[in-house]
Amino acid sequence: MSDSGDRELNEFGYTNQLRRTLGGFHTFAAGISYISVLTGVFQLSYLGLSEGGPAYWWSWPAVFAGQLMVALCFAELAAHYPVAGSVYNWAKKLSNPHLAWMAGWMMLLASIVSISATALAYQRTLPQISSFFQFIGDGTGTSDAANGVLLAALLIVFTTLVNAFGVKLMARINSAGVFVELLFAVLLVVFLAFHLVRGPGVVTETNGTGAGHAGGYLGAFLIAGIASSYVMYGFDTAASLGEESLNPHRNAPKAIMRALIASFLLGGLIILFALMAVGDIHAPELGTAGLQYVLTDALGPAVGRMFLFVVFIAITVCVLAVHTAAIRIAFAMARDNALPCGSKLARVTEKTGTPVLPAIVIGVLAVALLLVNIDSTQIFSAVTSLAIILIYLSYLLVTVPMLVRRLRGGWPREDAPPGRFSLGRWGLPVNVLAVLWGGVMTINLAWPRNEIYNASPPYHWYLQWISVLFVGVFAAGGFAYYWFVQRHRIGVLADHAAPAAGGPEEGSR
Structure with a gap:
């Protein structure tokens, strides 16, 4: 029983209604596709x-070193508690249901x-890749945003x-996609290596970006580093499929x-070799x-389009x-009745062995959110940045x-x-570094900079401060809803309760 992970589920008061079908590569593929180095680097x-x-x-490498500390902590937790909605349930096991709800929310x-x-x-x-995919307009101005919304x-x-349709189909598609992504990421490194025009010393060039910053290049670097911070997270997905x-x-x-x-490793080499291969390191493109520009510039249009595919x-x-x-976060919270309509969201369809309603609800909400991007691309970009802040905060809540x-001797x-x-x-020094890293990066991400939150017209004060306002409103508003409404309803749903459970389990009221 312990090998399957069901013993730990019983500790939480759950019985497993999901199907155990995923192997080692499937869980690895889920984690690496969430990080998706090609998506993050090229975007x-x-x-x-x-x-x-x-x-x-x-x-x-700086972001990797910090996130490695967090990943090591999560790996230790995953070894003990491979449970759906990892962050939510880990916070509940380590602290209390209130903090866990905030982490999950x-x-x-x-x-x-x-x-x-x-x-x-x-x-x-x-x-x-092809102008065929520009269904709306000519790819400039509002038409660019509208076409992006349609494709998305x-x-x-x-x-x-x-x-x-179920986790098995998802895993097959995801694993096949990850295999292709990893294979071509390696090939991209090799192709770029054959087109180098300068040495690795290029990574010491700042192109004068430190000018105008009070802290010199450090100020510019803290902003630029956000690009890397946006990529290396989501590795806990492997545990959420536990x-x-x-x-x-x-x-x-x-x-x-x-x-x-x-x-x-792959992302670092791709960025490095791309900078060494591009014809003009000062090109405004x-x-x-x-890096999309580098592909066509260094490798030529045909090869570049192949890698863009x-x-x-x-x-x-x-x-x-x-x-x-x-879906796993929503399902984990719903079976504790910690979300509205919890019994419906936590229902596992017998045919597919997966919670279908959360998939649909989350998809509808994501599409609805896209509509903001049509006329307010700057606001949407700001909200995207805020999503990363919320992820770093949820990691801190673990x-x-x-x-x-650890300090109390309980772990x-x-x-x-x-x-x-x-x-x-x-464990202790790694955990300390993980907390310090999470705190520093949260502050760096949330700092009200014009370059991130108010970079283009229209310039409004609330856009510059949207990180503080957004996080404050959604954290306080969400917790107020939980405290005054949902908290009194929380308890492991009967359909999901462990057979031996004779009363309220951990996470119940």
């Missing part, structure tokens, strides 16, 4: 290059926004249908670490189109993975209580079976 490299020049590359909200934002990456890719909506409809995985205690921790490390595949499986993770438990578990991943004596 956001323009930000790093425009704000920090080629030297922004150093933010890649922030992660769920951030995931829905991330689905919409990532799906919009189609507009940066498909029209460059079609993708979200696809991910909704796939997730509704109730649908075979041997999750071993597979989930490995998948978390392998997904992050593989993404770091680097700050507007990013792989980026299209990467975006597809990335949105699919984010959608899958969001690593902080974990640190408190790691004394009754844990032998052989599970453990940080041992390194």
Whole structure:
């Protein structure tokens, strides 16, 4: 029983209604497709290059080092508690249902926004492959935003249908997409290596981006580094599929670490070699189109379009993975009756073995959110940034209580079976660094900078301060709803309660 993970489910008061069909590569693929190095690098490299020049590359290993501390903590938790809605249930086990609800609420909200934002990456890719995909207008102004919304909506409809048909279909499509993405990421590194025109010293060039910043280049670097911060997260998805995985205690921790490390290595090499291969390192297109420009400039239009097609595949499986993770968060909270209509959202369809209603609701909300982008692209970009802040905050709501438990001697578990991943004596320093990193990055991401939140017309004070306003309103408003309405209804639903449960379980009122 312990090998399957069902014993830990009983500790939470649950019985498993999901189907265990996913192997080791499936869980790894879920984690790495959520990170999706090709999607993130090609969607956001323009930000790093425009704000920090080629030297922004150093933010890649810096962000990796910080996120590695978080991933190590999560790997230890996944070895003990491979449970759906990982962040939500981990926070509940480490602290209390109130903090857990906040962690789950922030992660769920951030995931829905991330689905919409990532799906919009189609507009940066498909029209460059062929003008056929520019269904609306000529790709400028409002038509660009409207066409992006159309392409993104079609993708979200696809991910909704796939997730509704069951985790097995999702895993097959996701794993195939990840295999193609990894293969061509390696090939891209090789192709770029044959077209180098300068040495690695290019990563010391700032292109004068430090001018005008009070802190000199450090100020510019902190902004540019946000591009890397937007990529390396979501590795906890491997653990969130724990109730649908075979041997999750071993597979989930490995998948978390392998997904992050593989993404770091491939992404770092792609950015480095692209900067070494581009013809003109000062080309203005680097700050507007990013690495998409490098593909056609260094490799030629034909080869460039081939790799852009792989980026299209990467975006597809990335949105699919984010959608899958969001469903697991919603399902985990719903079976505790911690969301409105919890009994309906937590219902697992017998035919597919998956919760269908959350897939549909999340898909509808993500498409509805896209409509903001048509006339208010700047507001949508700001909201996208805020989603990343919420993810970092939700991670902190796990690593902080974990640190408190360590200091009090309540972690790691004394009754844990032998052989599970453990940080041992390194647990405390790693946990401290994870908390410090999360706090610093949250502040850096939320800092009210014009470059991120008020970069183009119309200039409004509330756009510059939207990070503070948005997080404050949604955190306070969400918790107020929980405290005054939903808190009194929370309890493990009867359909999901462990057979031996004779009363309220952990997470119930």
